[in-house]
Amino acid sequence: MPKYTLSVNNKQMSVEVDADTPLLWVLRDQLNLVGTKYGCGVAQCGACTIHYNGSPVRSCQLPIAAVGNGKVVTIEGLSENGDHPVQQAWIEMDVAQCGYCQAGQIMAAAALLKKNSNPTDEEIDTTITNICRCGTNVRIRKAIHLAASKGGKS
Amino acid sequence: MSHPSVSRRNFLRVSMIAGGGMLVGFSALSNSETGENTEATPFSPNAYIKISPDGKISLMSPNPEIGQGVKTSLVMLIAEEMNVDWQTIDVGIAPLDAKYGSQTTGGSGAIRSRYAPLRQAGATAKAMLIAAAAETWGVAVTDCYAEKGFVIHKSSGKKLSYGELATKAAGMPVPTNVPLKDPKDFTIIGTRVKDVDAKAIVIGKPLFGIDTRKEGMLYAVVARPPAHGKKLQSFDDSAALKVNGVKKVVQVKNSVAVLATSTWAAMKGRTALKINWEDASKLESTTDHEKAFRELLSKPAATPNRNDGDVDAAMAAATKVLDVMYEVPVLSHAQMEPLNFYADVRDGKAELYGPTQVPQSLVSAVAKELNIPATNVSLGLPRQGGGFGRKLRPDNGVEAALVSQAAQCPVQVQWSREDDMQNDFYRPSGMFRFKAAFKDGNLEAWHQSFASLSNGRSPDTYPAGAVKNLKIESHSLPTNIPTGPWRAPTHNVQAFANESFMDEVAHELKKDPVAFRLELLKKAKEQPVGKLAYDPDKFISVIELVAKMCNWGKTPANTYRGFSTWFSFNSYVAQVVEIQMLKGKPRITKVYCAVHCGKVVNVSGAENQVQGAVVDGLGHAVYTKLTFNNGAAVQTNFGPYNFVRMRNTPLDVVVQFVPSEENPTGLGEPGLPPIAPALANALFAATGKRFRKMPFVDDIQFA
Numbered sequence A: 001m002p003k004y005t006l007s008v009n010n011k012q013m014s015v016e017v018d019a020d021t022p023l024l025w026v027l028r029d030q031l032n033l034v035g036t037k038y039g040c041g042v043a044q045c046g047a048c049t050i051h052y053n054g055s056p057v058r059s060c061q062l063p064i065a066a067v068g069n070g071k072v073v074t075i076e077g078l079s080e081n082g083d084h085p086v087q088q089a090w091i092e093m094d095v096a097q098c099g100y101c102q103a104g105q106i107m108a109a110a111a112l113l114k115k116n117s118n119p120t121d122e123e124i125d126t127t128i129t130n131i132c133r134c135g136t137n138v139r140i141r142k143a144i145h146l147a148a149s150k151g152g153k154s
Numbered sequence B: 001m002s003h004p005s006v007s008r009r010n011f012l013r014v015s016m017i018a019g020g021g022m023l024v025g026f027s028a029l030s031n032s033e034t035g036e037n038t039e040a041t042p043f044s045p046n047a048y049i050k051i052s053p054d055g056k057i058s059l060m061s062p063n064p065e066i067g068q069g070v071k072t073s074l075v076m077l078i079a080e081e082m083n084v085d086w087q088t089i090d091v092g093i094a095p096l097d098a099k100y101g102s103q104t105t106g107g108s109g110a111i112r113s114r115y116a117p118l119r120q121a122g123a124t125a126k127a128m129l130i131a132a133a134a135e136t137w138g139v140a141v142t143d144c145y146a147e148k149g150f151v152i153h154k155s156s157g158k159k160l161s162y163g164e165l166a167t168k169a170a171g172m173p174v175p176t177n178v179p180l181k182d183p184k185d186f187t188i189i190g191t192r193v194k195d196v197d198a199k200a201i202v203i204g205k206p207l208f209g210i211d212t213r214k215e216g217m218l219y220a221v222v223a224r225p226p227a228h229g230k231k232l233q234s235f236d237d238s239a240a241l242k243v244n245g246v247k248k249v250v251q252v253k254n255s256v257a258v259l260a261t262s263t264w265a266a267m268k269g270r271t272a273l274k275i276n277w278e279d280a281s282k283l284e285s286t287t288d289h290e291k292a293f294r295e296l297l298s299k300p301a302a303t304p305n306r307n308d309g310d311v312d313a314a315m316a317a318a319t320k321v322l323d324v325m326y327e328v329p330v331l332s333h334a335q336m337e338p339l340n341f342y343a344d345v346r347d348g349k350a351e352l353y354g355p356t357q358v359p360q361s362l363v364s365a366v367a368k369e370l371n372i373p374a375t376n377v378s379l380g381l382p383r384q385g386g387g388f389g390r391k392l393r394p395d396n397g398v399e400a401a402l403v404s405q406a407a408q409c410p411v412q413v414q415w416s417r418e419d420d421m422q423n424d425f426y427r428p429s430g431m432f433r434f435k436a437a438f439k440d441g442n443l444e445a446w447h448q449s450f451a452s453l454s455n456g457r458s459p460d461t462y463p464a465g466a467v468k469n470l471k472i473e474s475h476s477l478p479t480n481i482p483t484g485p486w487r488a489p490t491h492n493v494q495a496f497a498n499e500s501f502m503d504e505v506a507h508e509l510k511k512d513p514v515a516f517r518l519e520l521l522k523k524a525k526e527q528p529v530g531k532l533a534y535d536p537d538k539f540i541s542v543i544e545l546v547a548k549m550c551n552w553g554k555t556p557a558n559t560y561r562g563f564s565t566w567f568s569f570n571s572y573v574a575q576v577v578e579i580q581m582l583k584g585k586p587r588i589t590k591v592y593c594a595v596h597c598g599k600v601v602n603v604s605g606a607e608n609q610v611q612g613a614v615v616d617g618l619g620h621a622v623y624t625k626l627t628f629n630n631g632a633a634v635q636t637n638f639g640p641y642n643f644v645r646m647r648n649t650p651l652d653v654v655v656q657f658v659p660s661e662e663n664p665t666g667l668g669e670p671g672l673p674p675i676a677p678a679l680a681n682a683l684f685a686a687t688g689k690r691f692r693k694m695p696f697v698d699d700i701q702f703a
Helices: A024-029 A084-091 A102-115 A121-129 A137-149 B070-082 B110-137 B162-172 B199-204 B263-272 B286-297 B312-315 B359-370 B395-409 B417-422 B489-510 B514-525 B536-550 B602-623 B675-687
Strands: A003-008 A011-014 A047-052 A055-058 A070-075 B010-016 B022-028 B050-051 B059-063 B090-093 B144-147 B150-153 B159-161 B218-224 B229-236 B246-252 B253-260 B274-279 B307-308 B321-328 B340-346 B350-352 B377-380 B409-412 B430-439 B443-452 B470-474 B560-568 B570-584 B585-595 B652-657
Touching: A011 B377, A024 B263, A047 A102, A047 B489, A055 A102, A084 A102, A084 A137, A102 A121, A102 A137, A102 B229, A121 A137, A137 B602, B050 B110, B050 B218, B059 B070, B059 B321, B070 B090, B070 B430, B110 B150, B110 B162, B110 B246, B159 B162, B162 B675, B218 B229, B218 B246, B218 B263, B218 B395, B229 B253, B246 B263, B246 B395, B253 B263, B286 B321, B286 B430, B286 B443, B286 B470, B312 B430, B312 B443, B312 B470, B321 B377, B321 B489, B340 B395, B350 B359, B350 B395, B350 B585, B359 B395, B409 B417, B430 B489, B430 B675, B443 B489, B489 B560, B489 B675, B514 B536, B514 B560, B536 B585, B536 B652, B570 B602, B570 B675, B585 B602, B585 B675, B602 B652, B602 B675
Parallel strands: A003 A070, B059 B090, B218 B409, B350 B377, B443 B470, B585 B652
Antiparallel strands: A003 A011, A047 A055, A047 A070, B010 B022, B022 B050, B050 B059, B144 B150, B150 B159, B218 B253, B229 B274, B246 B253, B307 B470, B321 B430, B340 B350, B340 B409, B430 B443, B560 B570, B570 B585
């Protein structure tokens, strides 16, 4: 099997996997970074959202062979102490119910605020396309606005 | 104010723990017990409360956490009566043990069943800590009180922490029937408390079953029959075994499991299997079901569920009869965390860890399948990525145990989303026929019939009791499509048909929909027809509250409203949906909800449950269906299985609870049933068209 060296959360990591292995499963099964979640495997639900060179990417659709030297950031690396403004806003608004999709939601929201520090409802609607089966969408929206009001770019 | 008494079936156990400290355990017999002659119940060392001499206080939630918030709210019940500082406690989920009573999560029952017993556990611990302090100081118990993890001597101001008192407290006699607090003295119950796992969730901690990683574990995926009605004939695994990372292929009943060093390798191995499936029974399609429902509804049921007055005579004498059909599709549970389970079955023992709503029956089922005693099966419970009723069946755990047994190694069986959607115990599809008879401007008769894929019966509830001639009938269609409970079973479809039809009736009578419901409930209160399954005053309280919240009758400009109300799991909910038409397409803008669920334990969690139920109910009403073609699910993943997203979500969902000090009633489910009809009624207000078939998006495009 081919060998790959990746930059994940600012660390160099090496893995030996087939070239078509999605980054999602490399993170979860090889690197033990299980915060990134599997939900659909077809880029629909967004539970596996990570940052790739700063942009939100659904890692179930990114084969390891295409990652190259790109910088990968997962939920575990979003902030040093779990205190990214989006993470804080999520706690403040008590967003989670089951909590399973929230890592992907937070990664998507953090990427949005990096590009657009004060998004409108419409911009949130078009950018945050993740699925929350528990229906926490109302609080997710409020948490994004809250993070924005506190300078959510970080 | 009388103190709630605790059932005699509930027992407390207090014991020393190794190294000092105090454990308070508690055992509740199953509800089927008569409550008499229970002294022989064995105690066990399991515990809700653990206080270490170093001051660490750990509290256990006995029911699985599937997103309904019980890991937080059940522990609030203990903490309230113990007078601990909420900020300083550790919270865990109890392992499976009979001494915790039924650990099933379903039927919106956790808070309902444990409200008094868990408070009693906390109150007893507090009483013993106070007694220990009083003895230490040689003062009267009545001169001591407990506050935020300390016992304080009133006269001298001396204090000792719970940790300092723990070892001594464990040796004190266990008091019985310790008085519980008057609700007006609550400092934790009835407040807004954040989920105890909030931080762990936002930093991506491995909380879920899918995150299990154990030494020597292989990852497995299973090829199951591709259609309901098919079974395994033969398979060839030679190509699968050549896939990088694939270690083993084993047959388990009608399925073939591929075990590998990673999930991806297992999935590739499964794709490489060559399997012949054969027909075992009829391959059903959705179109067959719809045709059969119509036939069933054209005839009377053998026995009506309820038959008040004389519906047929009233229909014959009517000046007008409304006669309409409502339809609802099959749904998948689609809990966000695809099913999975860890199992290590070796040497006649099974170690299990994974998501389930029914820990006890899962262990029994595994023991039976493996033919080993249940005492040889252990089960740990992770936080779970949603349930919605799917995991009331233990199939995921049983299958994993069988795979591990066949492969003789620890294994994590991972389901793909497609596996989940093809192998669900689905929300049954169904069709309703509703008839109403009118004469002299009055509703004279109401006749509802329900045909469905399950054997679910229509609930014998509202508007029964408020209409003098009323008949409720149910038909079930035999099928090989597996069906099961889905959030608010039967209510989730019955409310849609009933409350949409109620709006049609009000419209026919030219009555305001809110005023018409109030008029019916007043009748039910003053002159009930037959048995009343609900409390008309509580129904009226939520209707009046939601009308006040939204200023009913004063609809904002460019806005259309729909109203609905429903009673389920002993709770009452009334909702108003507001929509706006954007270039002819509806956008749901705001929802108001009023809820009567007795005492609210965690206001933040309760509000979250209701908001979530609203989004869940709206999403499924508008977008989602699952159909079958020759036994195979047509929609097998999100996308084709159309699902609500942020752009389809109301901008705000406002929730208020009717103030109540009564014991809590259900809340995980009751917020869902009334929302679909409230939306259908708003769509009628906006378009003049009735939406009688879910999902609505098949008939109207949304903004």
